[in-house]
Amino acid sequence: xxxxxxxxxxxxxxxxxxxxxxxxxxxxxxxxxxxxxxxxxxxxxxxxxxxxxxxxxxxxxxxxxxxxxxxxxxxxxxxxxxxxxxxxxxxxxxxxxxxxxxxxxxxxxxxxxxxxxxxxxxxxxxxxxxxxxxxxxxxxxxxxxxxxxxxxxxxxxxxxxxxxxxxxxxxxxxxxxxxxxxxxxxxxxxxxxxxxxxxxxxxxxxxxxxxxxxxxxxxxxxxxxxxxxxxxxxxxxxxxxxxxxxxxxxxxxxxxxxxxxxxxxxxxxxxxxxxxxxxxxxxxxxxxxxxxxxxxxxxxxxxxxxxxxx
Numbered sequence: 212x213x214x215x216x217x218x219x220x221x222x223x224x225x226x227x228x229x230x231x232x233x234x235x236x237x238x239x240x241x242x243x244x245x246x247x248x249x250x251x252x253x254x255x256x257x258x259x260x261x262x263x264x265x266x267x268x269x270x271x272x273x274x275x276x277x278x279x280x281x282x283x284x285x286x287x288x289x290x291x292x293x294x295x296x297x298x299x300x301x302x303x304x305x306x307x308x309x310x311x312x313x314x315x316x317x318x319x320x321x322x323x324x325x326x327x328x329x330x331x332x333x334x335x336x337x338x339x340x341x342x343x344x345x346x347x348x349x350x351x352x353x354x355x356x357x358x359x360x361x362x363x364x365x366x367x368x369x370x371x372x373x374x375x376x377x378x379x380x381x382x383x384x385x386x387x388x389x390x391x392x393x394x395x396x397x398x399x400x401x402x403x404x405x406x407x408x409x410x411x412x413x414x415x416x417x418x419x420x421x422x423x424x425x426x427x428x429x430x431x432x433x434x435x436x437x438x439x440x441x442x443x444x445x446x447x448x449x450x451x452x453x454x455x456x457x458x459x460x461x462x463x464x465x466x467x468x469x470x471x472x473x474x475x476x477x478x479x480x481x482x483x484x485x486x487x488x489x490x491x492x493x494x495x496x497x498x499x500x501x502x503x504x505x506x507x508x509x510x511x512x513x514x515x516x517x518x519x520x521x
Contacts (some may be wrong), residue, residue, distance in 0.1 A: 262500075269494040274487075285494035294471045295495065298479035302499075305390055305461075305475055306454030312394045313450040314443065317401025322435070324402065325409045335406070339399040346396065350463025353392045354379065357464075379465050382472035389464050389473060393457065401446045408442025409435060444514035448507065455503050476502075 269285055271278040289295050324335050341349065356362050357378035365375035378388040412435065420430045458477035461467065467474035467482065474482075476499050483492035 265493055265496055265500075268490065269497040270490075272490045273493075274489060281490070285490045286498070288491060289494050289498060294474065295476075295479055297471055298467075298474040298476050299498075301386060301473065302455055302457075302475040302477075302502075305386060305393075305457060306451060308387075309390050309393050309397070309454040309457075310447065310450040312390075313398050313401040314446050316394065316398045317405050317446055318439070318443070320398065320402040321405030321409055322431070325406055335402075338402050341396045342399040344396070346459045347463050349392065349396055350460045354464045357388060380469055382469055385465050385469060385473040386461075389461050392464065393454070393460055396460070397450060397453065401450060404442050404446050404449075405439060408439040412438045440514075444511075447514060448511055451510065452503060452507060455506070456499070 268278070270282055271280050272285075273279070320338055324331055324338070328334065356364050359365055359375065359377040359380055362378075364378070369375045376384055379385050416434050416438070417430060420434060425433075456477060457475060458481065461473060461475055461478055462481070465473040467478040471479075476495060480492045480495040480499070483489075483495060
């Protein structure tokens with residue numbers, strides 16, 4: 212009986228390997244691949260083509276009607292112009308300072324707003340509100356508030372006998388005044404990301420640490436900070452890219468002035484476009500693209516490394 216059953220079952224289970232592969236190949240459908248076509252087309256049209264065109268036009272002296280190939284002369288001129296070099300340096304200072312401040316303040320506010328503090332929901336809304344406001348609108352508002360003669364900020368400082376600096380007219384303060392406003396506006400999104408990262412940490416870790424008698428600092432150092440690493444990486448990348456590419460707030464508040472003391476590379480590029488130096492400004496765009504890429508690729512790689520690789 213056993214032999215008979217075995218003989219009966221075995222033929223039905225035997226399959227032709229080649230036929231099975233053919234059947235599986237027929238079952239495969241390339242239908243989902245068609246959904247990639249619109250995304251690829253948009254990427255090529257709006258990113259790849261303009262990027263390659265920008266690299267080409269950076270090697271030319273061009274107008275709307277003609278172009279002349281001049282090689283790397285635009286780049287040589289770019290790095291020989293003191294105003295362009297100063298804007299280049301200001302970009303690094305502005306980008307790294309604002310990014311670091313958003314990370315530190317965002318993490319501190321996230322720790323506060325994930326604790327049982329009174330009015331936590333209202334405070335979260337207050338912190339996030341500046342993110343929703345137009346950057347140009349904020350720039351114009353703070354330009355009025357920081358006016359050295361009629362601004363409310365100096366009015367309050369003068370009423371209590373404190374110095375009333377020229378926030379946007381003093382060459383030593385202009386760039387950092389704009390940076391302070393940028394931090395105020397952008398810290399809300401950093402706080403939101405950190406809150407999401409902290410809330411995602413299993414509460415069992417905190418409860419076990421408290422049972423063991425761990426202090427608040429020990430819990431933060433050994434639990435909250437390491438497990439918030441993905442959120443911190445996101446904040447660092449977003450804020451650093453935004454800082455290095457910043458333009459609208461600076462242009463709305465100072466226009467790169469006084470003089471060129473608050474110029475960053477984006478505002479310098481815009482001024483070159485206004486002056487009709489299209490090839491030079493395009494070279495500046497290429498330099499900005501290369502610099503941001505050269506900074507963000509290793510930073511992103513370091514941030515996204517697995518803990519075992521550290």
